[in-house]
Amino acid sequence: xxxxxxxxxxxxxxxxxxxxxxxxxxxxxxxxxxxxxxxxxxxxxxxxxxxxxxxxxxxxxxxxxxxxxxxxxxxxxxxxxxxxxxxxxxxxxxxxxxxxxxxxxxxxx
Amino acid sequence: xxxxxxxxxxxxxxxxxxxxxxxxxxxxxxxxxxxxxxxxxxxxxxxxxxxxxxxxxxxxxxxxxxxxxxxxxxxxxxxxxxxxxxxxxxxxxxxxxxxxxxxxxxxxxxxxxxxx
Numbered sequence: 001x002x003x004x005x006x007x008x009x010x011x012x013x014x015x016x017x018x019x020x021x022x023x024x025x026x027x028x029x030x031x032x033x034x035x036x037x038x039x040x041x042x043x044x045x046x047x048x049x050x051x052x053x054x055x056x057x058x059x060x061x062x063x064x065x066x067x068x069x070x071x072x073x074x075x076x077x078x079x080x081x082x083x084x085x086x087x088x089x090x091x092x093x094x095x096x097x098x099x100x101x102x103x104x105x106x107x108x109x
Numbered sequence: 110x111x112x113x114x115x116x117x118x119x120x121x122x123x124x125x126x127x128x129x130x131x132x133x134x135x136x137x138x139x140x141x142x143x144x145x146x147x148x149x150x151x152x153x154x155x156x157x158x159x160x161x162x163x164x165x166x167x168x169x170x171x172x173x174x175x176x177x178x179x180x181x182x183x184x185x186x187x188x189x190x191x192x193x194x195x196x197x198x199x200x201x202x203x204x205x206x207x208x209x210x211x212x213x214x215x216x217x218x219x220x221x222x223x224x225x
Binding site: 009043044045046054086090094097099100101102 | 141151155158204212
């Protein structure tokens with residue numbers, strides 16, 4: 001079964017601390033993984049995708065097929081990073097996404 | 110660019126009535142739109158995939174006769190919740206994928222449905 005697991009509902013860190021939001025997936029094929037972010041009172045928006053191998057707003061994520069993980073990392077968290085983060089899996093050519101349950105990141109001053 | 114709107118942003122209706130929610134791509138053409146449902150403090154669950162000019166593809170467990178989807182143009186998809194009941198109360202979110210080679214989905218702001 002295709003599944004995305006985000007084990008942490010809430011992650012609270014202080015400004016300047018490193019952040020790692022965990023994401024594990026279950027899929028037998030070759031997945032495409034994404035991180036979406038939803039800031040307060042805003043719509044869901046794409047943060048980054050694994051095939052781009054880019055850093056957006058200081059965030060990076062590496063696909064680890066051995067561990068079936070796609071953790072989101074940032075070395076120094078900022079207060080404006082506080083938001084809801086969703087990991088998503090695209091499992092086939094239909095473009096549909098399977099979302100994890102989300103992790104709320106709270107960056108304290 | 111790539112803005113998706115939803116109307117209404119919130120709606121309250123009586124049990125047994127039908128409610129229509131619109132999803133529009135404002136500055137791009139969307140061959141494919143997706144409808145999600147999100148319960149409080151839960152993730153987005155895909156309900157159906159809507160392709161312009163063809164029937165929607167529903168996910169397992171989603172009643173197609175209850176959640177009617179129409180994608181009549183490249184910029185508009187509608188979701189009609191028929192004979193709504195309190196358990197249909199939820200946050201409904203649409204997303205749209207452009208016609209170009211990119212597969213990025215752009216999300217609407219969502220519609221809060223409350224059925225009394």
